[in-house]
Amino acid sequence: MTRDTLSKHAFMWPAFLIVLIVTLFPLIYALTVSFQTVRIVPPMPPEYVGLRNYAEILESGRFWNAIGVTATIVFISVMFQYVIGYALALTLHHNVPGASLYRVAFLLPMFMAPVCVALIARMLFHPVLGPVNEFFTLFGLANIPFLTNPTLAISVLIVIEIWQWTPFVVLLMLAGLQGLPNEVFEAARVDNISTWRRFRDITFPMLLPLSIAVIFIRLIEGFKVIDTIFVLTGGGPGTSTETLTLFAYNEGFKKFNIGMASALSFLFLIVVILFGTVYLAAAQRLTRRYQ
Amino acid sequence: MADPHVTLRSITKSFGAVQVIPPLDLEIRHGEFIVLVGPSGCGKTTTLRMLAGLETVTSGAITIGDVDVTATPPGERDCAMVFQNYALYPHMSVRNNIGYAMKVHGATPDEINERVSEAADLLGLEPYLDRKPKNLSGGQRQRVAIGRALVRHPQVFLFDEPLSNLDAKLRVEMRTEIKLLQKRLGTTAVYVTHDQIEAMTMADRVVVMRAGIIEQAAAPIELYERPANKFVANFIGSPAMNFFDAEIKDGAVLIAGQSLTLPKERFETLGNRSKVIFGIRPEHMRSSDHAVDLTLVPEALEPLGAHTLVLGRLGSDKITAQVDPRFPVEIGRPCTVKVDMNMVHFFDPETEVRL
Ligand SMILES: Nc1ncnc2c1ncn2[C@@H]1O[C@H](COP(=O)(O)OP(=O)(O)OP(=O)(O)O)[C@@H](O)[C@H]1O
Ligand SMILES: [Mg+2]
Numbered sequence: 001m002t003r004d005t006l007s008k009h010a011f012m013w014p015a016f017l018i019v020l021i022v023t024l025f026p027l028i029y030a031l032t033v034s035f036q037t038v039r040i041v042p043p044m045p046p047e048y049v050g051l052r053n054y055a056e057i058l059e060s061g062r063f064w065n066a067i068g069v070t071a072t073i074v075f076i077s078v079m080f081q082y083v084i085g086y087a088l089a090l091t092l093h094h095n096v097p098g099a100s101l102y103r104v105a106f107l108l109p110m111f112m113a114p115v116c117v118a119l120i121a122r123m124l125f126h127p128v129l130g131p132v133n134e135f136f137t138l139f140g141l142a143n144i145p146f147l148t149n150p151t152l153a154i155s156v157l158i159v160i161e162i163w164q165w166t167p168f169v170v171l172l173m174l175a176g177l178q179g180l181p182n183e184v185f186e187a188a189r190v191d192n193i194s195t196w197r198r199f200r201d202i203t204f205p206m207l208l209p210l211s212i213a214v215i216f217i218r219l220i221e222g223f224k225v226i227d228t229i230f231v232l233t234g235g236g237p238g239t240s241t242e243t244l245t246l247f248a249y250n251e252g253f254k255k256f257n258i259g260m261a262s263a264l265s266f267l268f269l270i271v272v273i274l275f276g277t278v279y280l281a282a283a284q285r286l287t288r289r290y291q
Numbered sequence: 292m293a294d295p296h297v298t299l300r301s302i303t304k305s306f307g308a309v310q311v312i313p314p315l316d317l318e319i320r321h322g323e324f325i326v327l328v329g330p331s332g333c334g335k336t337t338t339l340r341m342l343a344g345l346e347t348v349t350s351g352a353i354t355i356g357d358v359d360v361t362a363t364p365p366g367e368r369d370c371a372m373v374f375q376n377y378a379l380y381p382h383m384s385v386r387n388n389i390g391y392a393m394k395v396h397g398a399t400p401d402e403i404n405e406r407v408s409e410a411a412d413l414l415g416l417e418p419y420l421d422r423k424p425k426n427l428s429g430g431q432r433q434r435v436a437i438g439r440a441l442v443r444h445p446q447v448f449l450f451d452e453p454l455s456n457l458d459a460k461l462r463v464e465m466r467t468e469i470k471l472l473q474k475r476l477g478t479t480a481v482y483v484t485h486d487q488i489e490a491m492t493m494a495d496r497v498v499v500m501r502a503g504i505i506e507q508a509a510a511p512i513e514l515y516e517r518p519a520n521k522f523v524a525n526f527i528g529s530p531a532m533n534f535f536d537a538e539i540k541d542g543a544v545l546i547a548g549q550s551l552t553l554p555k556e557r558f559e560t561l562g563n564r565s566k567v568i569f570g571i572r573p574e575h576m577r578s579s580d581h582a583v584d585l586t587l588v589p590e591a592l593e594p595l596g597a598h599t600l601v602l603g604r605l606g607s608d609k610i611t612a613q614v615d616p617r618f619p620v621e622i623g624r625p626c627t628v629k630v631d632m633n634m635v636h637f638f639d640p641e642t643e644v645r646l
Binding site: 181183184186187188189190191192193194197201202205206290 | 343344345364365366367368370371372374376377378379380381382391392395396439443449
């Protein structure tokens with residue numbers, strides 16, 4: 001073995017082992033657990049059950065309901081986050097008066113811990129004490145059960161997601177806009193291209209790769225939403241706002257059914273990969289139209 | 292001036308408290324090729340951008356074809372601009388880059404195709420029509436940018452140093468191409484460059500600027516032969532003109548203890564002067580019907596093939612002389628060159644204005 005290949009191994013193996021220990025081992029461990037029944041309370045010896053955990057989950061309506069809830073929250077909120085965030089970024093980019101103040105103000109929600117956001121929202125939307133309801137009663141409306149009506153509860157969760165994560169889109173799109181070459185837009189202005197056409201034909205296509213990345217990040221992150229829902233509705237009323245992560249949490253830490261929770265995590269992973277792949281494939285077709 | 296097409300009337304531009312263009316007046320004829328030239332930071336780009344409408348004027352007025360466009364947005368001025376770094380739409384093919392503005396303005400596909408292929412033909416771009424800008428060389432990109440300006444059939448072309456990113460050979464080719472194209476189309480053009488050779492070869496009229504002020508606006512030959520002041524004399528011509536403090540006395544110029552006889556009529560207009568700036572271009576150190584001898588001390592030689600540059604000293608001043616390649620010269624040993632006294636220039640030592 002030459003010195004070259006020797007040093008190659010010296011560099012490679014530690015990294016490989018760390019990856020193995022830090023990421024692969026827990027993953028593999030979780031995978032084995034998902035094929036067993038493991039109960040912590042009451043403690044029971046683990047028992048190999050094959051794919052029974054998976055089958056049980058796939059047969060339960062609660063799982064499919066959770067997928068539906070998660071997908072609804074994620075897709076609707078990410079759509080609004082992107083549209084509103086992009087619009088705000090465009091406005092800020094064009095230096096409206098006081099832009100620097102807005103720039104900071106718009107970013108604040110992102111820095112707040114989701115749990116705090118949820119606590120604040122819980123106060124805001126409180127059926128009796130909340131200012132939102134107070135506002136509506138001003139117009140003579142009856143108290144609105146924001147958090148106890150399934151549709152309204154999901155809407156509130158979506159609004160919170162939008163409120164909290166639009167700044168992320170603003171931040172990245174603004175960075176993208178500021179990185180675009182100025183002259184290209186000046187050339188378009190000299191050629192008498194209207195503002196709307198400049199956006200549609202130049203800005204949007206040039207920022208499309210960034211848009212795709214931003215939406216992708218938000219989608220993946222969105223699928224993991226748990227804290228706001230945990231605090232705000234706890235998945236209720238019933239299971240009408242229970243997302244996949246919350247479902248897994250309930251299985252693992254309320255029923256202490258670790259095998260089930262592990263299986264759920266893997267199904268969750270598959271769901272995310274599935275949605276992600278479909279999304280990226282669609283995005284690629286879109287970019288090909290431009291690139 | 293008869294039939295001005297574009298006029299700048301006392302336009303000024305300030306960025307905050309800094310005035311970069313003091314009142315500037317310029318009239319440009321129909322079909323004229325105007326080149327703005329000057330050292331870096333003198334306000335050429337700013338002037339051009341004000342003409343395009345990309346920069347507002349602080350005061351003054353701009354008219355294009357008798358219409359006051361001072362407050363008109365860039366798109367409605369009917370100018371087409373070529374930028375230094377091309378400013379092509381990176382995600383569009385060459386064809387779409389050239390045809391995009393027409394498409395937006397509602398031209399029919401046939402019309403667009405026709406004009407695009409016309410422009411592509413003119414600029415030799417047919418093989419690249421379906422490529423993206425990133426897959427083109429600098430020269431090809433620049434031609435696309437020019438094509439994009441051409442197809443609009445604008446009233447005025449504006450060029451901001453379009454050739455400065457190209458290599459020397461391509462630059463020479465492209466400047467001829469642009470010049471011919473402009474003459475063929477007969478479109479008024481304003482061209483910014485800091486390269487005086489580009490300015491001289493392309494322009495109908497060169498506008499030499501310094502710190503926002505027009506030092507001289509004249510045809511290239513006029514600029515070369517009769518520079519309005521020392522700045523222009525120094526800026527135009529390569530290698531640059533030699534300047535010496537001198538005295539005119541009894542029909543001769545006295546420099547560093549040497550006496551150079553002036554042609555009679557020249558002396559009559561100038562008269563005796565105790566202090567003048569004497570200017571002579573290196574290429575005018577040659578024989579003529581009125582040549583006199585000048586002795587200098589060579590310090591270095593630069594053989595350029597067609598001729599040789601002798602860099603030396605006259606008294607304590609630096610001097611550059613252009614001589615025949617076979618001219619006998621040795622470093623350190625004083626040599627005598629001819630000076631064509633028909634071609635010398637005099638400037639006022641205070642105002643630096645031509646005498
Ligand atoms: N947006 C701006 N804000 C402040 N000062 C500016 C701005 N744009 C240009 N200037 C100043 O105006 C002066 C003229 O600039 P301009 O770009 O017109 O020079 P130029 O003649 O084109 O030079 P170059 O040959 O280097 O391109 C410079 O001193 C520059 O610093
Ligand atoms: Mg410039």
